[in-house]
Amino acid sequence: xxxxxxxxxxxxxxxxPVLHDVDLSVASxxxxxxxxxxxxxxxxxxxxxxxxxxxxxxxVHIGSDLVAGGGTWVxxxxxxxxxxxxxxxxxxxxxxxANITYGLPRRDRKDxxxxxxxxxxxxxxxxxxxxxxxxxxxxxxxxxxxARALARRPRVVLLDEPFSALDPELRVATRDAVxxxxxxxxxxxxxxxxxxxxxxxxxxxxxxxxxxxxxxAGAPVEVYRAPTDRRSAVSLGExxxxxxxxxxGVVTCALGSLPVRGASxxxxxxxxxxxxxxxxxxxxxxxxxxQVTRTEFFGHDAxxxxxxxxxxxxxxxxxxIGPLTPPVGSRVSVTVDGEPxxxxx
Amino acid sequence: MLRGAAVLVAALCLLxxxxxxxxxxxxxxxxxxxxxxxxxxxxxxxxxxxxxxxxGTLSAVLGVGAAWLVERTALPGAGFWRVAFVAPLAVPAxxxxxxxxxxxxxxxxxxxxxxxxxxxxxxxxxxxVAALLRSTDPGLEEAARSLGLGPWRTAARVGTAQVRPALLxxxxxxxxxxxxxxxxxxxxxxxxxxxxxLDQYEVAFDSRSGSVLxxxxxxxxxxxxxxxxxxxxxxxxxxxxxxxxxxPPRARLGRGLPLALASVTALAVLALGVPAWSIGTWxxxxxxxxxxxxxxxxxGSTVVLGLAAALVTTLAxxxxxxxxxxxxxxxxxxLERVTYLASSLPGVVVALALIALAIGFVRPLYQTAxxxxxxxxxxxxxRAMVTTRAAIAAVPxxxxxxxxxLGDGPARTFLRxxxxxxxxxxxxxxxxxxxxxxxxxxxxxxxxxxxxxTLATAFWSASSSLDYAxxxxxxxxxxxxxxxxxxxxxxxxxxxxxx
Numbered sequence: 001x002x003x004x005x006x007x008x009x010x011x012x013x014x015x016x017p018v019l020h021d022v023d024l025s026v027a028s029x030x031x032x033x034x035x036x037x038x039x040x041x042x043x044x045x046x047x048x049x050x051x052x053x054x055x056x057x058x059x060v061h062i063g064s065d066l067v068a069g070g071g072t073w074v075x076x077x078x079x080x081x082x083x084x085x086x087x088x089x090x091x092x093x094x095x096x097x098a099n100i101t102y103g104l105p106r107r108d109r110k111d112x113x114x115x116x117x118x119x120x121x122x123x124x125x126x127x128x129x130x131x132x133x134x135x136x137x138x139x140x141x142x143x144x145x146x147a148r149a150l151a152r153r154p155r156v157v158l159l160d161e162p163f164s165a166l167d168p169e170l171r172v173a174t175r176d177a178v179x180x181x182x183x184x185x186x187x188x189x190x191x192x193x194x195x196x197x198x199x200x201x202x203x204x205x206x207x208x209x210x211x212x213x214x215x216x217a218g219a220p221v222e223v224y225r226a227p228t229d230r231r232s233a234v235s236l237g238e239x240x241x242x243x244x245x246x247x248x249g250v251v252t253c254a255l256g257s258l259p260v261r262g263a264s265x266x267x268x269x270x271x272x273x274x275x276x277x278x279x280x281x282x283x284x285x286x287x288x289x290x291q292v293t294r295t296e297f298f299g300h301d302a303x304x305x306x307x308x309x310x311x312x313x314x315x316x317x318x319x320x321i322g323p324l325t326p327p328v329g330s331r332v333s334v335t336v337d338g339e340p341x342x343x344x345x
Numbered sequence: 346m347l348r349g350a351a352v353l354v355a356a357l358c359l360l361x362x363x364x365x366x367x368x369x370x371x372x373x374x375x376x377x378x379x380x381x382x383x384x385x386x387x388x389x390x391x392x393x394x395x396x397x398x399x400x401g402t403l404s405a406v407l408g409v410g411a412a413w414l415v416e417r418t419a420l421p422g423a424g425f426w427r428v429a430f431v432a433p434l435a436v437p438a439x440x441x442x443x444x445x446x447x448x449x450x451x452x453x454x455x456x457x458x459x460x461x462x463x464x465x466x467x468x469x470x471x472x473x474v475a476a477l478l479r480s481t482d483p484g485l486e487e488a489a490r491s492l493g494l495g496p497w498r499t500a501a502r503v504g505t506a507q508v509r510p511a512l513l514x515x516x517x518x519x520x521x522x523x524x525x526x527x528x529x530x531x532x533x534x535x536x537x538x539x540x541x542x543l544d545q546y547e548v549a550f551d552s553r554s555g556s557v558l559x560x561x562x563x564x565x566x567x568x569x570x571x572x573x574x575x576x577x578x579x580x581x582x583x584x585x586x587x588x589x590x591x592x593p594p595r596a597r598l599g600r601g602l603p604l605a606l607a608s609v610t611a612l613a614v615l616a617l618g619v620p621a622w623s624i625g626t627w628x629x630x631x632x633x634x635x636x637x638x639x640x641x642x643x644x645g646s647t648v649v650l651g652l653a654a655a656l657v658t659t660l661a662x663x664x665x666x667x668x669x670x671x672x673x674x675x676x677x678x679x680l681e682r683v684t685y686l687a688s689s690l691p692g693v694v695v696a697l698a699l700i701a702l703a704i705g706f707v708r709p710l711y712q713t714a715x716x717x718x719x720x721x722x723x724x725x726x727x728r729a730m731v732t733t734r735a736a737i738a739a740v741p742x743x744x745x746x747x748x749x750x751l752g753d754g755p756a757r758t759f760l761r762x763x764x765x766x767x768x769x770x771x772x773x774x775x776x777x778x779x780x781x782x783x784x785x786x787x788x789x790x791x792x793x794x795x796x797x798x799t800l801a802t803a804f805w806s807a808s809s810s811l812d813y814a815x816x817x818x819x820x821x822x823x824x825x826x827x828x829x830x831x832x833x834x835x836x837x838x839x840x841x842x843x844x
Contacts, residue, residue, distance in 0.1 A: 052746055076749040083750035089743045093765045102761075103751030145747075152752065 002063025082149030361698035408470025439528025525691035736770025
């Protein structure tokens, strides 16, 4: 396994620039998720790493090898990466076993022990080796695609939205199986996805991409707690923003004066408060009084929209345990658990 | 390289057009006009136009009517009728005319020609219209009903608009086949441009007045193509939006059922029963033929020529089909269209052009198999083009990404992934070409090496000398050879309902 380094990558489709000066490093044996909405350029980034597309500028290193940039161009088949795409792209005319051994030297293609080993690695029964791709479910196809990619012991594994075409239930099971297989191989992985839960749960590092730029990269807990801007905050999950003013270690806002790290000087800021940070108590208890204006019930939990009493009547959203959701129109008092995160305007 | 090859193929296909025009205008436009401005040419023109108009109208009525009954009503046995109304295409028109005149003495002239050609060619309308009626989402019709239109006005305003492109496409094929038809019309003594050109050539070996007639015929073909394009217009009838397509509902026939059943039965009897009965009857009298019959040599040369033409044609489609399926660049589309244009020329025009070329430039090739195969390629390239293009388009480009990621270079990717996946569709196209070649009469009569007889030409010489008993075995062999066509056409109409 090797690390992967991108520096200053710019790329464009005919006449439309897609990537602007992208830097990203993925440590050997770690997993990085590139998270962004569709059209942000994340798939293009993966295709540049793979060599399916030439960057206009910048360099790609896999381990100590320069594979693109500075006049060097290594074609995809010589780069030694594994690749799993959204639809799996199994060869429809070949059996599962022939798909898995496709990339192996000819003398190794008959090695049924290796096929069995790889099927086991991705959590599929060994008797699937003789099946055709159209006899497999979507999740099974993705597992075979991963086994095929891992068969050559690639230096880096690239996953392009590999779970997004699957049903929700299958998605979680497949994701777990893939994560386990990749961990067992100690693979260096880049996952591209638009699903924030997938990115946060799957990866050691999350890189947030927007309009062809990586705006932030870091550990999942860190980027979720402390995004650098409002857009990143929203792309990682439900978020409320309260306007406030800093002063002496606190930020004064509609919820009162809250202690916040980095609140020095006097300036206007936004406070990021995640819905699960808001705690709803009985009317008249500690905290700010508010009225429930709307609820969205999901079962295990619910989102409650609140209007704070007061002049500006700021709107907040709180996450409650599903069955304990207060009815619309009822009155509650709101307190904040944990520290809000300060975002400069 | 791919582009160069595609340009070369397109140029080859355009060659006959250029040669015929050049030959006709060789001694100046004045003389050409003089050759053209004769009462005889006027008669040919009247005949040709009358045939196209009458057969076209009848084919439209029968084709659309049958398609509606089979696909949109509760007519029992829809699957059977669907096959029965495509199967007439497996009986070459000249075999059909033989069947009718062998059964009905004195069956000839405009009436006979219209009956035979209609029964032979109405499936060209039936096939695309039925495919369209089967596949169109009833959503549009339901929307019309919800907007206050009754069932008849819905059919008039929505139904006709939906069916129109398929009907026009079918009529185009009918018209082009009528312009090119030689055998059936010659046998029924109904002279058109094509039969006149061949007579001229065989009697007088007069290539210049033949070329002038060929030029006129070419102009007619291009006129038909243009008319179809204008009528089709720029409208598109794509399905907008997602959601699963549903099967349209079937209308109940109620008391009309006996009438409907009687009509489809009558049509099937006329289109299939008559030739089957007639050929069958004469087959039982084959031992009364003037000479003993050995099908062997004719079958042998037919198969060899068919296979050679199928192979070369399929290879020739590859560059343009690949470019169109993968890039849809303007050049690629133009190149593909050019091959269609050239092949809509009647076989006799292509044959005359190649004869002129061979005699003028490569004398040793005159009346040899390579020139004949070249004519087949030019005539039948669209049949393979459509299927090859679809086969290439059906291989997702992502699969080659996957193969590259697994360590294969472009060449090995082609051999291990794309070629195996395309093979089946490509073979279907090759089979269509093989069938077309094995029943081709006009160009084969003109270009076949001396002494080489195919099933079609052997049948032709027997039936021309009114030896029905000797012709019957060849007719039966031609029908057997074409029978898989029914299946191939039905299959492709399921896959690609819009064409």
